[in-house]
Amino acid sequence: MASGEREPFQNTVVEWIDSRMPIFTMLQKEYGVFPAPKNFNYFWNFGAIAMFMLATMIATGIVLAMHYTANTHMAFDSVERIMRDVNGGWLIRYIHMNGASFFFIAVYIHIFRGMYYGSYKKPRELLWILGALIFLLMMATAFMGYVLPWGQMSLWGATVITGFFTAIPYVGESIQTLLLGGFSVENPTLTRFFALHYLLPFVIFAVVFLHIWALHVTGSNNPLGIDTKGPQDTLPFHPYYTVKDTFGLLVFLMIYCVFIFFMPDILGHPDNYTKANPLVTPAHIVPEWYFLPFYAILRAITFNMNLYFIVGLVFLFVLIVEFIWRKKPVYLSASAGWAMLVIGGFLILTGFTGDSCQRIDPKWLDENGGFKGLCGALQSLPGMSAAAAPISAKLGGVLAMFGSVAMLFVLPWLDTHPVRSARYRPLYKLFFLLLVVMFLVLGYVGSQPADASLLGIPLIYLGLAGTGYYFGYFLVLLPLLSRFEKTKPLPESIHQAVLSKQIKVEAKI
Amino acid sequence: MTRRFALLMTFVLTFGTGMAAYASEGGEPLIRQSWSFNGPTGTYDRAALQRGYKIYREVCSACHSMKLVYYRNLEALGYNEEQIKNIAKDYTYMDGPNDEGEMFERPGLPSDPFKSPYENDKQAAAANNAVPPDLSLIAKARPGGPDYIFSLLTGFEEHPPEGHTLLPGQHWNHYMPGHVLAMAPPLSDGQVTYEDGTPQTLEQYARDVAQFLMWAADPYMEERKRTGIKVILFLLVFAGVMYTLKKKIWADAH
Ligand code: HEM
Numbered sequence: 094m095a096s097g098e099r100e101p102f103q104n105t106v107v108e109w110i111d112s113r114m115p116i117f118t119m120l121q122k123e124y125g126v127f128p129a130p131k132n133f134n135y136f137w138n139f140g141a142i143a144m145f146m147l148a149t150m151i152a153t154g155i156v157l158a159m160h161y162t163a164n165t166h167m168a169f170d171s172v173e174r175i176m177r178d179v180n181g182g183w184l185i186r187y188i189h190m191n192g193a194s195f196f197f198i199a200v201y202i203h204i205f206r207g208m209y210y211g212s213y214k215k216p217r218e219l220l221w222i223l224g225a226l227i228f229l230l231m232m233a234t235a236f237m238g239y240v241l242p243w244g245q246m247s248l249w250g251a252t253v254i255t256g257f258f259t260a261i262p263y264v265g266e267s268i269q270t271l272l273l274g275g276f277s278v279e280n281p282t283l284t285r286f287f288a289l290h291y292l293l294p295f296v297i298f299a300v301v302f303l304h305i306w307a308l309h310v311t312g313s314n315n316p317l318g319i320d321t322k323g324p325q326d327t328l329p330f331h332p333y334y335t336v337k338d339t340f341g342l343l344v345f346l347m348i349y350c351v352f353i354f355f356m357p358d359i360l361g362h363p364d365n366y367t368k369a370n371p372l373v374t375p376a377h378i379v380p381e382w383y384f385l386p387f388y389a390i391l392r393a394i395t396f397n398m399n400l401y402f403i404v405g406l407v408f409l410f411v412l413i414v415e416f417i418w419r420k421k422p423v424y425l426s427a428s429a430g431w432a433m434l435v436i437g438g439f440l441i442l443t444g445f446t447g448d449s450c451q452r453i454d455p456k457w458l459d460e461n462g463g464f465k466g467l468c469g470a471l472q473s474l475p476g477m478s479a480a481a482a483p484i485s486a487k488l489g490g491v492l493a494m495f496g497s498v499a500m501l502f503v504l505p506w507l508d509t510h511p512v513r514s515a516r517y518r519p520l521y522k523l524f525f526l527l528l529v530v531m532f533l534v535l536g537y538v539g540s541q542p543a544d545a546s547l548l549g550i551p552l553i554y555l556g557l558a559g560t561g562y563y564f565g566y567f568l569v570l571l572p573l574l575s576r577f578e579k580t581k582p583l584p585e586s587i588h589q590a591v592l593s594k595q596i597k598v599e600a601k602i
Numbered sequence: 603m604t605r606r607f608a609l610l611m612t613f614v615l616t617f618g619t620g621m622a623a624y625a626s627e628g629g630e631p632l633i634r635q636s637w638s639f640n641g642p643t644g645t646y647d648r649a650a651l652q653r654g655y656k657i658y659r660e661v662c663s664a665c666h667s668m669k670l671v672y673y674r675n676l677e678a679l680g681y682n683e684e685q686i687k688n689i690a691k692d693y694t695y696m697d698g699p700n701d702e703g704e705m706f707e708r709p710g711l712p713s714d715p716f717k718s719p720y721e722n723d724k725q726a727a728a729a730n731n732a733v734p735p736d737l738s739l740i741a742k743a744r745p746g747g748p749d750y751i752f753s754l755l756t757g758f759e760e761h762p763p764e765g766h767t768l769l770p771g772q773h774w775n776h777y778m779p780g781h782v783l784a785m786a787p788p789l790s791d792g793q794v795t796y797e798d799g800t801p802q803t804l805e806q807y808a809r810d811v812a813q814f815l816m817w818a819a820d821p822y823m824e825e826r827k828r829t830g831i832k833v834i835l836f837l838l839v840f841a842g843v844m845y846t847l848k849k850k851i852w853a854d855a856h
Contacts, residue, residue, distance in 0.1 A: 177821060177822075184826075187826075332851050333851060333855060336844060336851050343840055347838065350833050350834055354831075358742060363745050366743035366819075367743045
């Protein structure tokens with residue numbers, strides 16, 4: 094972007110600045126004439142909406158911070174002071190509080206949009222990874238923000254979530270102490286969470302900048318998932334998409350405002366209007382709704398993974414790599430593969446049953462002598478006791494939860510099918526929509542107490558099934574589909590697809 | 603495309619509200635009331651708020667504090683400055699130190715928070731078997747809010763159902779999670795005198811105090827809803843204009 098290449102501006106002030114630092118030329122290039130595919134649907138609005146929400150959170154957050162006191166004796170009352178005595182304080186706080194939810198709504202739709210239309214595929218892998226990083230940073234920011242008002246859920250949510258870090262062997266306790274600034278959630282926790290909650294949104298802002306930079310190198314994907322081939326496929330960003338984004342944003346804001354003004358507390362938890370009290374544990378500790386699917390994955394692992402189970406799992410993973418990820422197995426013959434499958438399956442079953450036997454009601458065992466015998470035999474095997482399991486249930490849950498977010502980062506290398514858009518991939522579409530359903534089911538499971546059941550089915554099984562599908566989708570289904578899925582014929586170009594759609598519409602009229 | 607968009611928005615809305623409906627465990631389903639402040643244009647009933655405040659002042663304030671509410675806030679209930687001054691000066695506050703370094707007692711001022719019945723939580727617990735919670739935010743801090751308060755106050759049972767025994771100082775309530783609480787039924791028919799001819803029944807008392815507590819927890823509700831209607835109308839018009847503009851600009855796009 095050497096200044097020699099630029100076109101002079103009419104306005105003398107703009108020209109004076111631009112000739113010294115071509116910022117207007119850059120804006121013109123990136124947001125004015127920037128060529129965008131002409132067939133975006135409304136799902137393409139959510140990036141701009143998410144950007145707007147980030148700006149809203151920063152603006153309202155800074156005002157809140159002017160009145161907020163990060164001290165366990167004063168935090169709760171200072172927030173209520175904002176609600177009652179600061180001019181317009183209730184509005185600022187409700188915008189911020191519901192803003193976190195609507196930021197997540199926008200970003201979730203944005204992510205699922207990207208998955209549906211294959212926006213993570215070559216050449217947009219880095220763009221996608223930056224997006225996943227933003228999501229991770231948002232989760233950390235929102236988690237720490239929720240602690241600031243110092244209600245009962247602030248305290249106990251933080252206690253439960255940071256407690257999971259202790260499951261990590263050797264360093265877990267130290268990590269927890271470092272996070273908390275002590276051994277439990279107390280004043281040092283609140284002050285460091287406030288400092289980080291102030292900092293992270295600006296880090297997010299920087300990553301968003303990189304995200305958009307990467308986008309403007311590769312250009313946008315589109316609902317057809319095919320590359321743009323020339324000017325007939327695109328429109329200048331302004332005015333076509335500026336006007337469309339504004340319209341979409343206004344509709345989104347309308348829904349957001351219905352929450353802010355008419356049901357501002359419905360997405361929160363009533364317990365957070367009770368001041369934090371370390372001596373009273375709430376009956377039912379739940380995180381914010383946007384964490385629930387991941388919380389369900391965390392709680393889905395209720396069994397210890399002993400040596401048998403882990404070796405079986407490793408066998409299974411080797412098989413997946415050899416026979417599913419690779420086009421041709423390199424190290425294993427087909428018969429060796431079958432043998433490993435049988436042995437691996439057997440080990441998993443042995444390990445799982447052996448571990449389950451330790452948690453089963455002994456009364457139930459007595460009436461079923463045979464089963465008791467099996468359990469006894471299994472438990473006499475070396476390394477079967479819960480204490481000897483290298484991965485405890487708690488650690489397993491933590492690994493599963495972080496693993497589920499990690500899937501997003503490696504997604505571009507799990508789905509290598511050359512066709513991007515789900516429109517031309519019927520099987521992919523089916524499994525993807527099932528993933529969305531499973532994600533919502535996991536959200537429901539996460540919102541319920543751990544021992545709840547639905548229509549007689551204990552929810553832990555539903556949580557485990559959802560978790561299984563989630564990982565199965567990424568690790569097995571996507572690589573399989575990448576190799577074998579037959580797609581529908583792709584249109585020649587975006588221009589042609591748009592034209593033929595118009596002809597169809599006109600024929601109907 | 604518009605159909606899909608509508609679908610998406612319905613999804614967002616139902617997902618949002620559905621997820622928020624956390625289960626409230628323990629108590630029986632609440633008695634749902636129609637409140638004057640329900641709905642997008644609902645407002646508080648000033649007369650009911652004043653009666654509710656009377657109940658709080660004469661009954662509940664013997665045990666429950668309301669530290670976040672100030673006498674000056676009573677203006678929103680329709681009291682004038684003079685009346686508020688008179689209400690406040692009935693209470694005695696410790697202040698100081700004065701120029702001699704002494705603490706001294708003085709009558710309350712409109713700028714004082716509601717007088718708490720106890721010095722601290724320990725004292726409150728010692729007198730009541732449990733800490734009576736501060737009521738400033740109780741209507742937001744319990745699922746069901748005013749419906750819960752109404753149900754709780756009218757839902758006491760002198761004798762617990764068979765198979766349950768109460769310890770001394772415990773009371774049975776249909777709506778309290780776990781059914782047992784340390785508060786004795788605080789209200790009964792005819793206990794508080796109403797000057798405006800409103801029936802002096804337990805139900806009426808409970809209704810009035812529930813409304814007062816809702817106001818205390820959410821004093822800006824009326825302003826919030828009024829602003830909300832304007833904001834939504836503005837967005838609606840603005841979005842309409844943008845939609846027309848979009849149609850116009852896109853007319854030559856394909
Ligand atoms: C990525 C953007 C952000 C997210 C997702 C976020 C999220 C949250 C959440 C969930 C809460 C708790 C709301 C409640 O229940 O009351 C909160 C509170 C708070 N946030 Fe943020 N926030 C963001 C940006 C910021 C920024 C940039 C600042 C300051 C410069 C800030 C300052 C505060 C303060 C002072 C509170 C405590 C007051 C309160 O709880 O209402 N936030 N935030």
